[in-house]
Amino acid sequence: MARLTINGAPRDVEVDPDTPLLWVLREQLGMTGTKYGCGIAQCGSCTVHLDGVATRSCVLPVSAIGPEQQIVTIEGLSPDGSHPVQQAWLALDVPQCGYCQSGMIMAAVGLLQQNGNPTDEDINAEMTNICRCGTYNRVRAAIKLAAGNSKTQAG
Amino acid sequence: MLIVPTVTRRNFIVGSAAALGGLSLGFSVPFPGGAQADAIAPEINAWVVVRPDETVVIRIARSEMGQGTLTGLAQLVAEELECDWSKVTTEYPTPGDNIARNRVWGSFSTGGSRGIRESQDYVRRGGATAREMLIAAAADEWQVLASECMAARGVITHGPSGRSTTFGKVATAAAGMTLPAEVTLKDPSTWTIAGKPLPRLDTAEKLTGKQIYGVDMVRPNMLNAAIRACPVFGGRATGFDAGAVSGMPGVRKVVQVDDTAVAVVADTWWQAKTALDNLPIEWDDGPNSGVTSETIAAMLAEGLEAEEAFLGNEAGDARAALAGAAQTVTAVYSFPFQNHATMEPMNATAVYTDDRCEVWCPTQNGEASLAAAAEASGLPVERCEIYKLHLGGGFGRRGNFQDYVRQVVSIAKQMPGTPIKLIWSREEDMLHGAYHPITQCKLTGGLDADGNLTALHMRISGQSILAAVRPQAMQGGRDPVVFQGLHAGGDEYALGYSIDNLLIDHAMRNPPIPPGFWRGVNLNQNAIYMECFMDELAHAAGQDPLAFRRKLMANHPKHLAVLEAVAERIGWDSAPPEGVHRGLAQIMGFGSYVAAAAEVSVTDGQLRVHRIVAATDPGHVVNPAQVERQVEGSFVYGLSACLYGECTVNGGRMEQENFDTYNVLRMAEMPAVETIIMPSGGFWGGVGEPTIAVAAPAVLNAIFAATGKRVRRLPLMNHDLRAV
Numbered sequence: 001m002a003r004l005t006i007n008g009a010p011r012d013v014e015v016d017p018d019t020p021l022l023w024v025l026r027e028q029l030g031m032t033g034t035k036y037g038c039g040i041a042q043c044g045s046c047t048v049h050l051d052g053v054a055t056r057s058c059v060l061p062v063s064a065i066g067p068e069q070q071i072v073t074i075e076g077l078s079p080d081g082s083h084p085v086q087q088a089w090l091a092l093d094v095p096q097c098g099y100c101q102s103g104m105i106m107a108a109v110g111l112l113q114q115n116g117n118p119t120d121e122d123i124n125a126e127m128t129n130i131c132r133c134g135t136y137n138r139v140r141a142a143i144k145l146a147a148g149n150s151k152t153q154a155g
Numbered sequence: 156m157l158i159v160p161t162v163t164r165r166n167f168i169v170g171s172a173a174a175l176g177g178l179s180l181g182f183s184v185p186f187p188g189g190a191q192a193d194a195i196a197p198e199i200n201a202w203v204v205v206r207p208d209e210t211v212v213i214r215i216a217r218s219e220m221g222q223g224t225l226t227g228l229a230q231l232v233a234e235e236l237e238c239d240w241s242k243v244t245t246e247y248p249t250p251g252d253n254i255a256r257n258r259v260w261g262s263f264s265t266g267g268s269r270g271i272r273e274s275q276d277y278v279r280r281g282g283a284t285a286r287e288m289l290i291a292a293a294a295d296e297w298q299v300l301a302s303e304c305m306a307a308r309g310v311i312t313h314g315p316s317g318r319s320t321t322f323g324k325v326a327t328a329a330a331g332m333t334l335p336a337e338v339t340l341k342d343p344s345t346w347t348i349a350g351k352p353l354p355r356l357d358t359a360e361k362l363t364g365k366q367i368y369g370v371d372m373v374r375p376n377m378l379n380a381a382i383r384a385c386p387v388f389g390g391r392a393t394g395f396d397a398g399a400v401s402g403m404p405g406v407r408k409v410v411q412v413d414d415t416a417v418a419v420v421a422d423t424w425w426q427a428k429t430a431l432d433n434l435p436i437e438w439d440d441g442p443n444s445g446v447t448s449e450t451i452a453a454m455l456a457e458g459l460e461a462e463e464a465f466l467g468n469e470a471g472d473a474r475a476a477l478a479g480a481a482q483t484v485t486a487v488y489s490f491p492f493q494n495h496a497t498m499e500p501m502n503a504t505a506v507y508t509d510d511r512c513e514v515w516c517p518t519q520n521g522e523a524s525l526a527a528a529a530e531a532s533g534l535p536v537e538r539c540e541i542y543k544l545h546l547g548g549g550f551g552r553r554g555n556f557q558d559y560v561r562q563v564v565s566i567a568k569q570m571p572g573t574p575i576k577l578i579w580s581r582e583e584d585m586l587h588g589a590y591h592p593i594t595q596c597k598l599t600g601g602l603d604a605d606g607n608l609t610a611l612h613m614r615i616s617g618q619s620i621l622a623a624v625r626p627q628a629m630q631g632g633r634d635p636v637v638f639q640g641l642h643a644g645g646d647e648y649a650l651g652y653s654i655d656n657l658l659i660d661h662a663m664r665n666p667p668i669p670p671g672f673w674r675g676v677n678l679n680q681n682a683i684y685m686e687c688f689m690d691e692l693a694h695a696a697g698q699d700p701l702a703f704r705r706k707l708m709a710n711h712p713k714h715l716a717v718l719e720a721v722a723e724r725i726g727w728d729s730a731p732p733e734g735v736h737r738g739l740a741q742i743m744g745f746g747s748y749v750a751a752a753a754e755v756s757v758t759d760g761q762l763r764v765h766r767i768v769a770a771t772d773p774g775h776v777v778n779p780a781q782v783e784r785q786v787e788g789s790f791v792y793g794l795s796a797c798l799y800g801e802c803t804v805n806g807g808r809m810e811q812e813n814f815d816t817y818n819v820l821r822m823a824e825m826p827a828v829e830t831i832i833m834p835s836g837g838f839w840g841g842v843g844e845p846t847i848a849v850a851a852p853a854v855l856n857a858i859f860a861a862t863g864k865r866v867r868r869l870p871l872m873n874h875d876l877r878a879v
Contacts, residue, residue, distance in 0.1 A: 016404055016426075016429075018429075019425050020425070023423065023424065023425035026371075027379075027423040027424060027425060028423075030373070031364070032364070032367070032370075032371035033363065033364015033365065034364065035368075035370070035498070035499070035547070036370065036500070036578070037498050037499075037500075037581065037814075038581045038813050038814050039580065039581055039813075040581075040813055040814070040815060042813060042814035042815055043498065043814055045498060073364070074363065074364035075363070075364050077363075078363075080363075081359060081362050081363045086362045086363065089358075089362050090358060090359065090362060093354045093355055093358055093780065093784075094358075095221075095355075095358055095361040095362070096221030096222070096223070096784060096788055097220055097221025097498070097499075097545075097546060097547050097548045097549075098221065098357070098358075098360075098361030098366050098545075098547070099368060099497075099498040099499045099547030099548060100498050101361050101362065102364050105362065123822065124822060124823035125823075127821075127822045127823075128821055128822070128823075129821075129822075130498065130814060130819055130821065131498070131791070132496060132497060132498050132548050132550070132791070132792070132795075132819065133221040133548060133788045133791070134787055134788030134789065134790065134791025134792060134820075135784075135787075135788065136787075136791060136820075136821075136822040136825040137787055137825055137827070137828060138784070138787070139822065140822065140825075
């Protein structure tokens with residue numbers, strides 16, 4: 001049994017403690033927006049937030065997560081796709097196949113939470129997720145658009 | 156724990172409620188389990204359903220895998236239908252329906268950049284026919300001439316009286332109208348929906364995690380399977396010790412899958428994978444355990460000099476002209492095996508009973524999946540069905556190759572009545588690909604005293620995809636697909652140079668590694684071989700690479716036009732910024748003319764690709780915004796291959812098992828991309844693949860300009876670009 005806090009709600013799951021968070025989300029909780037791509041923290045398709053930090057859930061056993069730690073998944077980013085980063089993605093029609101995009105979006109939100117006005121170099125350093133369709137330039141533009149929109153809102 | 160509360164003909168809701176948490180999530184999954192009829196929404200014809208609320212459902216036979224075909228094909232139908240684009244939604248008819256209805260939707264195959272260009276005529280006719288039937292129904296109701304009525308944005312208006320009605324109101328009557336004998340298609344210059352940079356129809360759900368892919372499939376009482384096939388190509392699984400894992404959490408069954416693989420079935424996939432990792436399996440490696448990259452390279456090198464070869468393109472007498480040339484230049488290139496590495500690994504879900512087999516899967520060819528399900532289940536095709544799900548990438552891996560469908564059916568057949576979801580691990584995916592074929596190429600060019608190219612011999616040695624996967628398409632033992640981009644003419648793959656004495660031939664050498672159609676196919680390496688060698692010849696002749704090519708392209712105006720376009724945009728005639736160097740490439744493939752110009756710098760051996768300008772002439776453009784995205788994406792695919800793509804063989808198996816050893820381009824390395832879309836009309840070329848081919852040679856030629864080094868053996872990561 002593990003107690004997790006996911007998208008603000010406490011969740012108790014019967015699971016082997018070694019099970020990675022990714023598979024608990026996908027198989028125990030039916031939250032399939034977080035994707036399996038490599039299982040070795042290389043591709044970033046499984047990115048979620050752990051206490052606000054973008055984290056690759058495919059190598060994170062649930063036993064390593066405390067019940068008080070806040071897990072946010074793509075499903076919890078906003079109830080309706082209204083998060084500024086999702087809106088920027090929509091405005092630029094970023095996804096192609098879309099499989100990596102949950103992880104891309106979660107990584108981008110994580111970046112913007114740490115750094116509201118990232119430079120290209122900041123984006124290069126933090127956005128290491130793999131996209132095989134090749135959406136990288138649109139992802140970069142959407143991050144900048146979201147950063148600009150957030151600044152406008154804040155200002 | 157996992158429940159499916161409602162199933163209707165058209166939609167079913169996948170619900171999952173956590174055992175303890177109480178949260179319930181509902182996803183709507185496309186489930187076109189009967190496209191023939193709808194209790195509330197009449198089908199006007201096979202392509203168009205209009206609902207009473209004015210929603211227009213457009214049927215799409217080809218598969219959406221990110222390339223935008225869903226949106227593009229819907230635009231073509233909607234253009235002729237004259238419906239309100241904001242009311243358009245799409246659905247997949249099933250392969251079973253297609254067969255039951257005498258293949259009314261044509262081919263389901265989605266590859267070769269053919270989705271739109273191959274079906275554009277009949278889908279537009281489908282839209283136009285439906286429009287005429289809707290108009291006829293309104294005219295009939297009003298007792299006026301149909302020729303006095305017109306449709307626009309889903310509204311039908313009678314000109315003389317000004318009366319109007321909507322598609323939704325007359326849809327039921329329209330469904331009963333006689334099909335018009337003939338329809339006239341609109342001239343593309345008058346298009347208002349097609350040809351426009353409309354946003355994709357499938358974006359919103361990809362931003363919230365709601366888009367359902369094959370790996371997300373859930374069925375009632377479903378179990379999950381993990382599989383391992385003999386890692387050595389041609390090897391077999393001869394035994395396993397199920398007792399070693401039968402007590403592990405969640406494990407239900409361990410099964411043999413044909414004679415090559417073993418699968419563990421468990422409550423969850425993680426449990427299945429964990430048990431599989433602990434399962435002792437005996438392998439018979441078979442005849443290929445001594446095969447290595449070195450033995451394959453030697454096999455191909457022999458082919459470079461072999462007497463016998465299949466002819467691809469010939470003019471004059473290349474051998475005699477080379478013997479008499481003032482100067483000859485020779486170079487040998489090679490291009491390795493590569494994995495498609497779709498982000499979503501291979502997967503499928505199946506349920507088998509004695510009289511029916513159903514499969515839910517991401518597939519580039521639903522009819523090929525159906526055939527695979529029938530074959531593996533032993534049931535007649537009429538008792539099988541495929542439900543297509545969205546693909547997390549395809550790139551050619553999920554079309555011709557339905558191994559994952561056969562496997563899941565084989566497992567499901569051993570547990571009748573229980574739905575089984577099979578997901579390959581990334582490692583399984585990397586070890587059992589349908590790899591980009593391996594080739595080497597020896598080029599010899601002859602220059603006259605004035606530096607004009609008088610002769611060229613291009614000998615390709617290596618693998619034939621058709622020999623492995625579609626031998627019936629071979630032409631007397633020859634594989635024409637080997638010569639993509641090098642043909643003497645034609646609408647698809649014409650060489651863009653006129654060379655008086657030319658010989659392009661292929662010594663087929665097929666190592667025992669399964670090859671496949673890999674986005675761009677043979678155009679990728681053929682463009683590197685031809686375009687990098689053109690650059691070598693130009694430098695040997697002491698001429699500008701653009702001017703050198705231009706002399707050979709007088710009879711190839713469309714090839715030349717895209718090349719000139721990228722050269723002009725990159726500023727070929729002016730000096731590049733300090734430390735930046737340029738390269739060019741052009742080719743024709745998949746019916747389109749494409750070119751690229753790259754700007755790179757190499758500092759202390761570190762390559763930086765700053766910018767690539769692309770040009771494409773695909774004849775007609777259905778959605779320019781999607782064309783731009785495909786070009787950008789194609790460069791990621793092409794540059795990933797150029798920089799990193801290599802699967803090496805040792806002991807008859809692939810050595811790379813995951814992205815840690817099979818790297819791909821990441822965001823930090825992505826150049827700025829500018830795309831010039833220059834459709835010249837009169838033909839329909841493809842979009843998804845052709846530009847991949849020009850990325851690598853443009854960059855390689857720019858690297859030569861920067862360093863004086865010719866990289867002829869791909870990928871780049873194996874080379875030191877530092878100055879010596």
